[in-house]
Amino acid sequence: MNRTERLYALVEELRAIAPRPRTVGWLATRFEVSGRTVQRDLQALMESGVPVRCEAGRRGGWFIDPGMTLPPVNLTSEEALAVAAALAGAESSTPFSSGARGAMRKLAAALSADAASSVRDLASRIHVLPGRTSAGVLRTVELAVLERRLLRIRYADAAGCESSRLVEPGGLLCAEGGWYLLAWCRLREAGRGFRLDRIRAAEPLDERCEPRPLSMLDQGLAGRVGSPVSLSSLAGERSPSPPLP
Known part of the structure; x- marks a missing residue:
């Protein structure tokens, strides 16, 4: 399992048991990686806007707020590219475009490695000039x-x-x-x-x-x-x- 697939799997694991937490040690064993790797992955997810949180204490661990996420969405490759094209083409003057960059990262994280590579390649070839709206x-x-x-x-x-x-x-x-x-x-x-x-x-x-x-x-x-x-x-x-x- 590569990192992109593991990030997606981490989110799905936490969503499946939400709002209960999972410890870093449990997740490290589940995904056959070191605790440091899991900690780094969870931190990256949190910084990218995924609502994963950490709670200290004997019964603490990492958890995800089910009220702040959408349920899993299975997209075909064609559907994923359509979404990616819309996000990449959202210029700064397009309403609600401020969330496009974060949405693109989450879309890529939720796809297989090959599909995510296609999405990134397509996004790199779509160029939009800035609009005139303040x-x-x-x-x-x-x-x-x-x-x-x-x-x-x-x-x-x-x-x-x-x-x-x-x-x-x-x-x-x-x-x-x-x-x-x-x-x-x-x-x-x-x-x-x-x-x-x-x-x-x-x-x-x-x-x-x-x-x-x-x-x-x-x-x-x-x-x-x-x-x-x-x-x-x-x-x-x-x-x-x-x-x-």
């Missing part, structure tokens, strides 16, 4: 969408004219090669699509927003999403594009 703005928008929190934004239209808006985040849309915040604009009293790279500043407010149906934000888009439509097809057609603020 990292601070992107993170604020991400959290506002997750928490349904009212946002105050400073937004520039296509001509560069800026305005201040109070918006109720409804979701995110990828269309025509760009990302939009779908929201209810209180200034216009209508649904609008705000290009993320035109949001100059974003400030979360304390007010929580009631969810609005997609039909209130964009009737045309709601009709298309109701049928089996892929994101790629949404991005490849012009109508209906997000309404200009």
Whole structure:
């Protein structure tokens, strides 16, 4: 068993008995390696974001929090490459892309040696230029969408004219090669699509927003999403594009 396979097996062993712990000595015997090797592997897993923890004491040891992990997922080689391509192609201006690097490491750790090698090779050949969306703005928008929190934004239209808006985040849309915040604009009293790279500043407010149906934000888009439509097809057609603020 190579190290990649052992890392995956360690996680599976701890998940199977969670929340009970396993000692380093027990794991070393189970995987026929030294205690120092097991300790180093567990430390590497923890540093990579896997929720493994160590508890001292007579009944202590290493354990994994079952509430913080997903159950095992068996991917075919083709499925693994599809996920890897999506993660590698997530540029810095893509919503929730901050977790892509960690997700890629965990994906590689969960695969066989040959599949993991293919994933790494594919990732090394995908190159993405950085986007123009501010990292601070992107993170604020991400959290506002997750928490349904009212946002105050400073937004520039296509001509560069800026305005201040109070918006109720409804979701995110990828269309025509760009990302939009779908929201209810209180200034216009209508649904609008705000290009993320035109949001100059974003400030979360304390007010929580009631969810609005997609039909209130964009009737045309709601009709298309109701049928089996892929994101790629949404991005490849012009109508209906997000309404200009």
